[in-house]
Amino acid sequence: QQQVKQSPQSLIVQKGGISIINCAYENTAFDYFPWYQQFPGKGPALLIAIRPDVSEKKEGRFTISFNKSAKQFSLHIMDSQPGDSATYFCAASRNTGFQKLVFGTGTRLLVSP
């Protein structure tokens, strides 16, 4: 019930293309869904986050699509750039006041020039 499943494990996209990463969760008590970006040697950095009361959130080239009934959410990176090459993690947490993020297994994205 605490798992967040993420796919694909790795992704290669050409510059200018769209990168799509998918996540699925089981625990319907989750109500906060962030995406983190991690570069080698660095800690994860928050990219964008969504709550279940909206189906989509866009910030620049990054969009989260959220399907509450399917318990799935995805990250879309439009006009992907080589600088986007990093590992992306989806996560989920419950609004219990406790700061416990359950992370997906990560997607290694490579954007080829």
Next chain:
Amino acid sequence: KAGVTQTPRYLIKTRGQQVTLSCSPISGHRSVSWYQQTPGQGLQFLFEYFSETQRNKGNFPGRFSGRQFSNSRSEMNVSTLELGDSALYLCASSPQTPHQETQYFGPGTRLLVL
């Protein structure tokens, strides 16, 4: 504001030893969480502290412990190190106000156990 800082950045220990890692949260943040990151298990929650109290604990053995000081700085300790404890240990802080649960991560401490 300065980000989350962690010291040391790199550490090499041998089996059976113990280690203490330190984390300074972003100024004003009262919640500090610790995560272990390994290639096999990914990012796993260790524990979270708020106002010097442990509020939540992940599924790790008792060899892993932590504490938080009155200035919100936190330390985690691993005793009787095992080879499998080799990992990147990440600290994250949060302002912990309603709808402000974003966690900001530090660069991590990379621990190698030989």
